[in-house]
Amino acid sequence: MSETTTASGLADPAARRQLMSEVQPEPGSPKPDSILKVDNIVRNFGGITAVDVDHLEVQRGIITALIGPNGAGKTTFFNLITGFDRPTSAGQGAHWSFDGATLDRTSASRVAKSGMVRTFQLTKALSRMTVMDNMMLGAQNQSGEVLAKSLFKPFWSAQEKNIEAKAVELLRRFNLLEKRTDYAGSLSGGQRKLLEMARALMSDPKMIMLDEPMAGVNPALTQSLLAHVQSLRDEGMTVLFVEHDMHVVRHISDWVVVMAEGRLVAEGPAETVMSNQAVIDAYLGAHHDTDLGDDALLTDATLEQLEKEVAEEEAEREEERT
Amino acid sequence: MDDIQAILNNMLRIAVDPTTAAVAIAVIGLNIHFGYTGLLNIGQSAFMLLGAYGMAISVTQGWPLLVGVIVGLAVAFVYALVLGVPTLKLRGDYLAIVTISAAEIVRYVGRSVGYEKLFNLTGGAQGIPGSRYRGPFSNLSFFGNGNTTILSFNYHDVSDSPVLRLLGWLVVVGLIILMVRVGRGRFGLGGYARIAAMIGLGLVTAMLVFFLAPVSQQNTGVNGWWFTVITWVLVGISLMIVLGLTTSPWGRALKGVREDEDAMRSLGKNVFAIKMQALIIGGLFGAIGGMMYVLPGSVQPDAMGRNLTFFCYTALLLGGAATIWGPVLGSLIFFVGRIGIIGIANTYLSSDKYINIMNGQQTAQFAFILVGVSLMLLVIFRPQGILGDKRELRFNV
Numbered sequence: 001m002s003e004t005t006t007a008s009g010l011a012d013p014a015a016r017r018q019l020m021s022e023v024q025p026e027p028g029s030p031k032p033d034s035i036l037k038v039d040n041i042v043r044n045f046g047g048i049t050a051v052d053v054d055h056l057e058v059q060r061g062i063i064t065a066l067i068g069p070n071g072a073g074k075t076t077f078f079n080l081i082t083g084f085d086r087p088t089s090a091g092q093g094a095h096w097s098f099d100g101a102t103l104d105r106t107s108a109s110r111v112a113k114s115g116m117v118r119t120f121q122l123t124k125a126l127s128r129m130t131v132m133d134n135m136m137l138g139a140q141n142q143s144g145e146v147l148a149k150s151l152f153k154p155f156w157s158a159q160e161k162n163i164e165a166k167a168v169e170l171l172r173r174f175n176l177l178e179k180r181t182d183y184a185g186s187l188s189g190g191q192r193k194l195l196e197m198a199r200a201l202m203s204d205p206k207m208i209m210l211d212e213p214m215a216g217v218n219p220a221l222t223q224s225l226l227a228h229v230q231s232l233r234d235e236g237m238t239v240l241f242v243e244h245d246m247h248v249v250r251h252i253s254d255w256v257v258v259m260a261e262g263r264l265v266a267e268g269p270a271e272t273v274m275s276n277q278a279v280i281d282a283y284l285g286a287h288h289d290t291d292l293g294d295d296a297l298l299t300d301a302t303l304e305q306l307e308k309e310v311a312e313e314e315a316e317r318e319e320e321r322t
Numbered sequence: 323m324d325d326i327q328a329i330l331n332n333m334l335r336i337a338v339d340p341t342t343a344a345v346a347i348a349v350i351g352l353n354i355h356f357g358y359t360g361l362l363n364i365g366q367s368a369f370m371l372l373g374a375y376g377m378a379i380s381v382t383q384g385w386p387l388l389v390g391v392i393v394g395l396a397v398a399f400v401y402a403l404v405l406g407v408p409t410l411k412l413r414g415d416y417l418a419i420v421t422i423s424a425a426e427i428v429r430y431v432g433r434s435v436g437y438e439k440l441f442n443l444t445g446g447a448q449g450i451p452g453s454r455y456r457g458p459f460s461n462l463s464f465f466g467n468g469n470t471t472i473l474s475f476n477y478h479d480v481s482d483s484p485v486l487r488l489l490g491w492l493v494v495v496g497l498i499i500l501m502v503r504v505g506r507g508r509f510g511l512g513g514y515a516r517i518a519a520m521i522g523l524g525l526v527t528a529m530l531v532f533f534l535a536p537v538s539q540q541n542t543g544v545n546g547w548w549f550t551v552i553t554w555v556l557v558g559i560s561l562m563i564v565l566g567l568t569t570s571p572w573g574r575a576l577k578g579v580r581e582d583e584d585a586m587r588s589l590g591k592n593v594f595a596i597k598m599q600a601l602i603i604g605g606l607f608g609a610i611g612g613m614m615y616v617l618p619g620s621v622q623p624d625a626m627g628r629n630l631t632f633f634c635y636t637a638l639l640l641g642g643a644a645t646i647w648g649p650v651l652g653s654l655i656f657f658v659g660r661i662g663i664i665g666i667a668n669t670y671l672s673s674d675k676y677i678n679i680m681n682g683q684q685t686a687q688f689a690f691i692l693v694g695v696s697l698m699l700l701v702i703f704r705p706q707g708i709l710g711d712k713r714e715l716r717f718n719v
Contacts, residue, residue, distance in 0.1 A: 084584065112590035124585035126578050136571070137578045138589050144571030145591075147599050151566045160571065183713055203590060 010061040011234035016254045017269075020059065023255075025268030025276075028055035035060040035207055035238050036116070038096040041080055042089035043073075043262075050076045051087075052262045058207075063229065063239040065253035065270070067246075069283050073262040074242045075121055078211055082118045083108035099206055113140060115206035121215065121242075123192040127185030131176060134184050134195060135167035136160075138202025167202060174198045174228065190217040197228065208232065210241035214248055226252050246274070258282065327487070327535070329665035334535045336661045340545065342653055343553035344614035345630075349637045349649035350560045351607025356635075357643035358568060359600040360580030362418040365405075365425030366608050367630040371623060372397045372428060373609025374616040379443050381455035387462070390455075391613065398609035401428075402602040410597045425631065432623035449622035452544065459617055463548040465541040476536040490534040497527040505647050505709045517565070520647065545618045553614045557650060560607055565646050567603070576600055577644075636697055642707025651708060656693070663689040 010016050023029055034057035043051040051073040058064050066074050079085040083106055087094045096103050098116050106114070126134050142163070143149050144156030171177040174194045179187065184195060193213060200208055213229070214222050230252055233239055243249050249256060249270060256273045258266040260282030266273055273279060336342060348370050355361040376394030381387060405424055409417045433447040434440065444450065477487055501523045503509070504516060540546035567573050575596050578586045583593045612626065619625075633656065641652025667685035670676045680688060706712055 082588070084587070107592075108584075108587035109590050109592050112588055117590070118588050120584070120588070124582045124588070126581035126585060128581055129574075129577055133574055133577070137574060137586070137591070140590055142571045145575050147572055147603075150570035150572035151563065153566075153570070156571060186713075199589065 010236070016062055020062070020255055020269060023059075025266075025272060027257075027264040027267050029057070029267055031057045031059040033060045034058055036081070036096070036098050036240070038081060040089055040093045040095060041077070041087045042094070043076055043080055043085065044088045049262050051080060053077065053259075053264055056257065056264060058238065058240055059255060060238050061233070061236055062254040063233050063241070063252055064255045064257060065249045066240060066242045066257050066259060067244070067249055068259035068265075071261075072259040072282075074259055075211055076262075077259065078118060078209060078242065081111075082116065082209065083111040112203065112205075115203075116209065117200040117203055117205040117207075118209040119193075119196045119200055119211055119213065121211040123189070123196050125184035125187065125192045125195055127183060129184060130181055131171070131184050131187070131195060132164075132167060132180040134199055135171060135180075135202055136163055138199040139163040139166070140203045163202075170198045170201055175224070190221040193217055193225065194221075194228075197225075201232070205237065207238040207240065210239065212242050212244065214243060214245055222248070250274070325669045329662060329669060330491070331535050331537075332665050333658045333662045334531060334537055337531075337654055337658045338537060338550055338554075339657070340549040340553040340618050341615055342657045343550070343557050344611045344617075345633065345637065345657070346557050346611070346650045346653035347553075347560050347614060348608045348611030348630075349634050349641075349653050350557070350564055351604035351611065352634050352638055353643060353645075353649045354564065354567075354576075354600055354604035354607065356638065357645070357648070358573065358576040358580065359597060359604075360414065361410075361597060361601060361604075362414050363421045363601070363604070364418050364631055364635075365421030365423075366604075366634050367626045367628065368421070368425035368428040369398050369401065369605040369608030370612025370615060370630065371425075371432060371621075371626040372401050373612035374621045374626065375432065375444065376609070377613045378450045378455040378616060378621045381458055382443075382450060387458040390458075394609050394613055395606055398605045399602055402605040403598075406598045406601045410594055410601065422628070422631075425628070429623045429627050444623070445621075447622075447624060449620050449625075452616065452618065452620040455621075456544070456617060460542055460548065463542040465546075465548045465551075468541055469538055470541055470547055471536045471538040476533050478536075487534050490530060494527060494530055494534070497523060497530070501527065502651075502708060505645075505651075506711070549614075549618050553617075556610060556614060560610070561646060561650065568646070572596075572599075636693065639697065639705075639707055640700060642710035645707070645709040645711075648707055648709045655708075659696075660689050660693055663692050 010019070019032060023031055036056075036058040038053055038056040040055075041051060041053045042049065066077070068074050076085065080087050081096055081103070083103070090104070094104065098111070098114060101114055103111060103114070112118075126137070129137075142156065143159060149155040168177065168180070171180055174197070176191065176194060176198065179191070184192070187195060193216075197208075197210070197213065210229070213225055217225060226248065229239055229241070233254075241253075253270050256266075256268060256270050257264060258273060258276070258279050260278075265278040265282050266276045268276065348366055351369070352363065352366045355363040355366075373394040376397040377387075377390040380390035380393045385393075401424075405417075405420060409420045431440070432444050432449075435446045477490070480486060501520060504519050504523065539550070542548045568576070575586070575591055578589075578591065579593055579596050579600075586593050586596075615626070637652035637656040638649055639652070640655050641648030641650065664685050667680065667688050668682065671688075672678060672680050672682060672685050700707070704710075
């Protein structure tokens with residue numbers, strides 16, 4: 001990785017650290033140049049509030065990790081901002097914008113067209129199509145996909161050649177070139193992750209959203225996937241990814257956003273956010289270091305104290321909700 | 323030998339019959355729905371019936387044939403829109419339910435007698451006799467009158483010995499097997515080379531078949547050569563269009579929608595629009611097939627009901643869904659095979675000469691039973707059909 005010569009100048013780790021050091025490490029803090037702004041997104045499933053995000057900004061040109069315990073609403077949040085799901089608060093103050101364009105009522109395909117492309121936690125390779133066809137589908141604005149022009153090859157053959165050349169280049173970069181005539185369904189799980197990422201890149205996105213890109217991938221492949229993600233950042237792309245593996249998060253992310261029970265609980269650089277009390281509470285529970293075998297816990301005073309804490313917490317939550 | 327020859331003659335007559343070709347056009351349309359886009363349309367007969375009504379009623383009202391054809395296509399277009407708008411945003415199963423119900427609604431409206439103005443147009447369950455709308459199409463014929471036998475040079479000119487004809491039929495079987503192998507992409511042929519090879523082999527096979535079993539028909543009359551040639555030309559044009567569409571980026575998008583709609587959305591494709599376009603294009607092919615289907619016969623709503631849709635599916639699965647040649651091959655095998663079974667049953671199981679265990683009505687039913695059993699065997703042992711790519715099935719989730 002060359003760390004000095006890129007368009008954005010953010011390939012240099014020091015520059016990134018410098019940039020993000022001015023940002024307050026607290027949930028919903030404003031960023032110097034945010035590409036994605038999210039306000040007041042709520043999604044209820046029956047009585048359960050899966051996502052309740054007041055404000056979030058994602059900085060352009062860096063890798064932002066979205067972490068949180070199971071069921072924290074990370075994937076639901078992804079679905080909401082990419083148009084695959086509609087917030088319950090739609091029309092009641094829910095508002096989000098990408099690169100200056102409002103996305104409140106935009107369909108999933110339009111979101112992708114505007115430059116925010118996502119991948120899926122369970123990969124969606126188009127199984128009964130070749131790897132090459134999978135890649136070719138990723139390209140945007142193909143005139144051959146217009147029904148009226150599709151019958152007349154001269155309209156689209158030149159563009160098709162360009163797309164094919166680009167696909168070959170991307171496949172080579174992701175070590176999938178020798179698989180190009182194979183059906184995507186015959187690829188291994190890790191290769192499908194690579195294919196999905198490569199396919200998303202066919203559209204030249206401004207921001208790529210990876211939903212657990214490393215899940216189920218062997219350690220050797222994880223290393224190359226990480227390198228790919230970092231090289232995307234170094235080319236000036238914004239990356240937002242969901243991940244469980246803390247080593248991965250610590251290794252590549254420039255900024256970490258932590259979700260728990262649908263809310264943002266913390267933000268900050270990877271080195272410091274892990275020691276944030278709210279994050280530890282979210283992952284391990286607020287009383288994780290209490291010894292349950294300790295008889296002292298059974299005294300009335302302690303029990304009252306715990307009950308008071310619980311009541312306070314709930315009141316606090318009630319207040320926030322109203 | 324004469325019995326066998328008579329059966330083969332009957333089969334050949336069905337093979338070139340315009341109704342076989344008309345159904346093939348409708349199956350080509352169904353292939354766009356089911357094979358390429360994964361739309362489970364169980365009401366292709368409604369597109370055919372609407373196309374037929376549109377053309378027949380327009381012509382009986384005294385409008386020109388061209389206007390009638392355009393009306394038929396327009397009706398099918400509107401029908402596809404009406405079906406598609408509410409269902410294509412939902413999961414695939416809903417389209418299946420809606421299409422089969424809508425097809426029945428179209429059929430029942432067509433055969434209803436309650437509303438007099440409508441009855442005067444459609445003729446209720448009796449339908450519209452072909453003689454009332456066939457005229458303009460027959461008049462277009464430049465084939466003249468009289469009979470023509472395909473291939474004036476035939477086996478009579480060489481020798482009448484059964485050995486020659488037997489040898490000839492063996493060569494035909496060999497050629498057909500060769501065609502199937504070429505169609506499946508063996509011998510390293512691809513793209514236009516394969517299409518050229520298929521057309522060449524098809525022509526040679528057809529000539530040899532006509533040499534062995536000359537078919538004699540009227541030039542212009544009902545079911546004559548004019549009808550046959552025009553319908554098969556339309557099959558050829560339809561194949562060319564489908565070939566062009568499915569090898570284009572648009573065809574690639576169709577297959578993508580079939581595989582995973584959410585993945586396509588995440589790539590910025592308008593899935594609803596693609597599905598709607600596919601539904602309309604396939605429906606228009608269905609309407610053309612319906613028009614050609616009724617031209618030699620009559621518009622009868624009950625003859626174009628669920629049965630016809632299921633014939634279409636049988637032909638499609640036989641030939642191989644999502645293949646170019648599958649619909650034509652499947653339609654040929656389905657109709658010819660059925661007539662062959664009926665012929666064999668009539669000759670050997672229903673006559674005093676051999677065994678007499680069923681009457682004429684039962685032989686037709688027997689043929690359907692055998693067709694049904696063979697379809698089951700096909701779906702179990704060769705679900706990709708005759709021309710389908712086996713690799714595609716391995717990843718069918």
